[in-house]
Amino acid sequence: PDLIPPDYASRLAPVAVPPTLDSARTLVARAYGVAQIDALGDFPPEQAIACAMALNYVQRSQAGALPRLSRPIPQGTDGVLGIDPATRASLDILRTRDGETKHSLLGAVTRTATAAGSRLLAQWLASPLTDATAITDRQNGWLWLQSIPGLSTALGDILRRTPDPARALGRISAGRGQPRDLAAIRDTLIAANDITALFQPACDQNTPTLIRTLTAGLYGRADTLLEQLQAAVAETLPARIEDGGFIAPGYNTELDRYRGLRDESRRIIAAMQGELSEKFGVSNLKIKHHAQLGYVIEVPPAAGTKLRDNPELSFRQGTASLARFSTEELASLDRAILEAADKASALERRIFAELCARILQTPALDEVAEFLALADVLRSCGLLAEGGSWCRPTVTDGTEFxxxxxxxxxxxxxxxxxxxxxxxxxxxxxxxxxxxxxxxxxxxxxxxxxxxxxxxxxxxxxxxxxxxxxxxxxxxxxxxxxxxxxxxxxxxxxxxxxxxxxxxxxxxxxxxxxxxxxxxxxxxxxxxxxxxxxxxxxxxxxxxxxxxxxxxxxxxxxxxxxxxxxxxxxxxxxxxxxxxxxxxxxxxxxxxxxxxxxxxxxxxxxxxxxPQSVVNRASRLLTQFEREQADSRSSLPLFEAVAEPEIPPAPELAAPPIRTPLEDAIRALNPDDLSPRDALDALYELKRLASGNGT
Known part of the structure; x- marks a missing residue:
């Protein structure tokens, strides 16, 4: 689906669950930046309300900001196996009744290497298909992977080093992205290219449709973005933006200049420390950074007494163990280093925001993530079938089983x-x-x-x-x-x-x-x-x-x-x-x-x-009940009738029926022609006949 603009989150203010259809339609249209919800598709009232409720929930759970979401698409139930909630609970498809996945169907069959593949496999199991052609396409996909020696193993190696792009995209779109999310997108695109290079030599005119679609979906979908991320993102990344250092050297000259001044401060301070130590004749003079005072000269108390009268030094602080001084040159250097660090941090954050915006404006990332998950699921299916104890089922449109x-x-x-x-x-x-x-x-x-x-x-x-x-x-x-x-x-x-x-x-x-x-x-x-x-x-x-x-x-x-x-x-x-x-x-x-x-x-x-005593007593009672049942032959008259059904005689051999006066009187009645008095008289007459008089 087409992706909505990355700035649409600001178009929707947090509101309560829409109580009416009109407010729901307005809410959805405003969220996706269209005048009417009809621009997104044909949605019945219940779907519009459900979509609005979902948007409202997501926004409230994300502190008022909507993350990057695809446009709503009517799913329907056509082509999907119907499984009611009771059946799902009975079969433990995705999780057991106690919430565990280990002893569920998903836990037993999954061989996926990525979180995205596991989620897609769960989706397949939760919504099996009813289209025999689509089912066969999936089977052909994993059979092809299984048929080429070494292909599944090489694919697994690539997938195991592939991050979860969906989660990285979610954090970036919600404004909670971190440097490692940039690396996740970069490594995802690298994996896509590696899988393309792995599949293409093995593809020919006999390659299954699903594999050809997968390969085309991964090939070169966002190479320009990949080149930018490879140039911008450093190899070693901090966990948080605040830690800095996540933009690679050489990507931005201005950033490199600020970093140079910031990072060269140690060399500059060391050189200045040697000069001042020699100048003032204090061998144990140190220049250190103080949280409140900035860079200061530290000397022992005895040397501090001698240096207090020096006009080049400004006394800043004294303690029992040391004295702190400052110079005009040292104060200027402190300001320059501090400004360089602040400017480097601000510029690095700006570059990070630009990269995030570029990522959100690349719709191909969603499809790349989907195709990577598909490759993982197909590989998982092939691994299941490798041992020979699992078979490829024949699925048809008939009723055989x-x-x-x-x-x-x-x-x-x-x-x-x-x-x-x-x-x-x-x-x-x-x-x-x-x-x-x-x-x-x-x-x-x-x-x-x-x-x-x-x-x-x-x-x-x-x-x-x-x-x-x-x-x-x-x-x-x-x-x-x-x-x-x-x-x-x-x-x-x-x-x-x-x-x-x-x-x-x-x-x-x-x-x-x-x-x-x-x-x-x-x-x-x-x-x-x-x-x-x-x-x-x-x-x-x-x-x-x-x-x-x-x-x-x-x-x-x-x-x-x-x-x-x-x-x-x-x-x-x-x-x-x-x-x-x-x-x-x-x-x-x-x-x-x-x-x-x-x-x-x-x-x-x-x-x-x-207890054995209870079992023995139950055994004697069972023998007694079975004997009484056999003697009376009255345990289940319903089934006795079934066991020996009465077969009516054939019409040509049946004797003429003998009708009683009561039957004749009933057949002769025409209720529509009777007055209330006639009906009462007829009822008395029928009662007389039923009691035996006149039969």
Whole structure:
């Protein structure tokens, strides 16, 4: 986007958040130096107000001065994978629920060398694409880097010595720039030229479009500014402007002259000290600088008594250990040195301001910073794919969905970090083809259902962000909306219980999901009574399968839902593999076709540390309940009806229906033709027939 003039910050005074649309539009127009906000683009009322609020917040946070900002651009949600807040929280995309990034998806996949690259990678993961062509362009970019030997390594060396230009630009535009920010811009432009020189020999007609665009975006974009900064900025820089010395010698002759006088003062003072010592016959005479007196002659008290009567000296101060004198020549030199230092400092500050203004007037810097970040992200993606355990996913516009030997990147990284020889992640396949687009997943807790759900959702995010996927192969039809409801939590601050949160999130899924969506849900209905929860889970699964047609993984402990696989043609049953061995239960963390026979809840309770006496009592109660259920055969009439559905006779074989007098009387009524009295009489007649009289 076109950059606004660097002096626009003074056009806007701090104001409160605009309460009306008119004031918001005026505020934005004034901030960007235009008569009407329409000159910036077509912004709906809510966007204009949001932009004004953002500008107001930034200005107040920057002590009334707006930093250098690009013109507002309507972003929209077209072409971006829809991920609601509940799904983002469930998947820990950028940070975990406790605010850490280490065990997030971003923390597991980042291999970036710069802060700007890390920010861009976070942006890719937070807003995956839905355009298969754009996704393929990103993939081709990192595959090209990976395919040329040594290119990624050389690029990493350049990037690691590249500063963060965005932060330097921000400080300069806010009036808080320091000498090292000038060096950051200089080194950024040097890095851009180095990357161009690295890429150009490897580019040909087969080079991916993204790489050609990146190379063109870095080539010679601000060479004139670079030459000026290389000449002006010293190699060794102080942390603050006040310390001085950040403009290189030879850049400004006047500055060099002032510095010469200032820096030569030591030699001049030393020579004068020798002359005065010999002249007055005091071998230990010293010339030193005093904070209040300036440059003075210091001699011992005995010599000071002799020199007090000398007309060439002016007595300035005496102490028990020394006497201080001054001369007209020494006072003149002090003034000259002081003026030279002040003039050098003022001129150096003026040169710094000119360089900052020149930087802010160079719009190419923003694009250079963006392309450097892009190069870093593409290199990071290539590093992920180098080991061979991550694949390039095939992303199409269809509805197919297949992951072979897929893994959870965050869990896998944590296991690798643990250093345990036995810590090995068990990969799993996931197939949701159009003919079986819904998966019913059963199995016990601790067997890996939640991990399987999350790794499938994360594979979609990685694939549509343009990154490699931790699997042997992946074939994904573009997902337009991703929904993940795994785990339970309350929101007591808003007056919502765990079950209310669960139902709210389920409602959001049922109201927004469609045929191109992916839904991964766990334990729908478990937050309420058994029959209530079972009914909700049943109806939700039916809606996802039949009405919405979404690609779905529906994990549940309601094993009775397995009966639905006989009546929902696109529902396939899967379960987490469990093995019993010598009285112990071994969770194999594998997803296999079939349905679980039981929940293994008592075993999990034992693993969690429930006292053995309680586990034994629960086991006896479970046996009793199962026996009573088997005897009564009345545990779940709903599912008994499903297991043995009543099939009506074919029309040609059905016997003629026998109608009762009550049915005949109802059919004969025409409510629109009845008067109030006739209607009352008809009601009495129907009551008589219903009670058995006349049937």
């Amino acid at each position: 297949s992951l072979v030997a897929c893994r959870h990147p965050v869990v896998e990284a944590a296991l690798a970090e643990s250093g345990s020889a036995d810590a090995r992640f068990i990969p799993n396949d996931c197939a949701l083809p159009p003919e079986h687009r819904a998966m019913l997943l059963t199995g016990p807790n601790m067997a890996g259902k939640s991990t399987f759900l999350r790794q499938t959702a994360l594979a979609v995010i990685l694939a549509q962000a343009g990154l490699p996927v931790p699997a042997k192969s992946a074939h994904i039809g573009v997902v337009d909306r991703l929904f993940s409801r795994v785990g339970g939590a309350d929101d007591l601050a808003r007056g919502r219980s765990t079950f209310m949160v669960e139902m709210t999130e389920t409602a959001a899924i049922l109201n927004q999901a469609g045929p191109k969506s992916l839904v991964v849900v766990d334990e729908i209905g478990r937050g309420t009574a058994t029959l209530d929860g079972l009914s909700i889970a049943w109806a939700t699964l039916e809606a996802l399968h039949t009405q919405l047609g979404s690609r779905t993984i529906f994990a549940t402990h309601f094993h009775e839902l397995g009966a639905l696989t006989e009546f929902l043609p696109r529902l396939a049953p899967y379960t987490m593999a469990v093995k019993e061995w010598r009285g112990e239960v071994i969770f194999q963390h594998e997803v296999r076709p079939g349905a679980a026979r039981k929940s293994w809840g008592l075993h999990v309770a034992k693993l969690a540390g429930i």
